[in-house]
Amino acid sequence: MDLDAVADELYGLRPEEFVTARDRRARDARAAGDQGLAKAVGALRRPSRAAWVSNLLVRRQPEEVRSLLGLGEELRRAHRELDGVRLRRLASRQNEVIGALGRQARRLAASRAAVGGLTRVGAGGRVGCGPRGGASFGSRVKFGMRRDGPWVDGQRSPSCPTRIPCGR
Structure with a gap:
């Protein structure tokens, strides 16, 4: 899992689905031991x-x-x-x-x-x-x-x- 792939996936979702999916992906990265990725994913903003x-x-x-x-x-x-x-x-x-x-x-x-x-x-x-x-x-x-x-x-x-x- 890399940040570009996660961002591409998340920004393909509807805005109302974004935050839940982003938080889930950040948790997955944290559970996999990648704190840097988890922090970067967590910082992605929901699109207008x-x-x-x-x-x-x-x-x-x-x-x-x-x-x-x-x-x-x-x-x-x-x-x-x-x-x-x-x-x-x-x-x-x-x-x-x-x-x-x-x-x-x-x-x-x-x-x-x-x-x-x-x-x-x-x-x-x-x-x-x-x-x-x-x-x-x-x-x-x-x-x-x-x-x-x-x-x-x-x-x-x-x-x-x-x-x-x-x-x-």
Whole structure:
């Protein structure tokens, strides 16, 4: 048992299943005598609803997410080169890609909600579990919710070097 495998397993669960499974895996590591792993597993944070749904998208639609990451690289290059024409074209494409990914994320959330994962999937892509609502899947959809940052298909995304926090 290693931390990456445990994190991958845990972040594949629905948020309401996460804490119980995390605590069980930490106990298993402690019982096996691996105190370092037990501590690291115990420190993993339950993903927010938005992070969980985004992670579903990354796991089930990795090619779509890769296209967004590639688009991000193109946008950074156009910014560095101060290419206004290309920036306008890419910005339009960015809106289309993010809109499509948001719709896919809503469909995934709705399909998991039918299985009992969420108690409410509302209009406008709002996903939530109670009176406080949830996160909007508009232009702020985030991808790759693993403990150390953005990942796609089991690989750390080189085009997204910053860490994205998973917990609330």
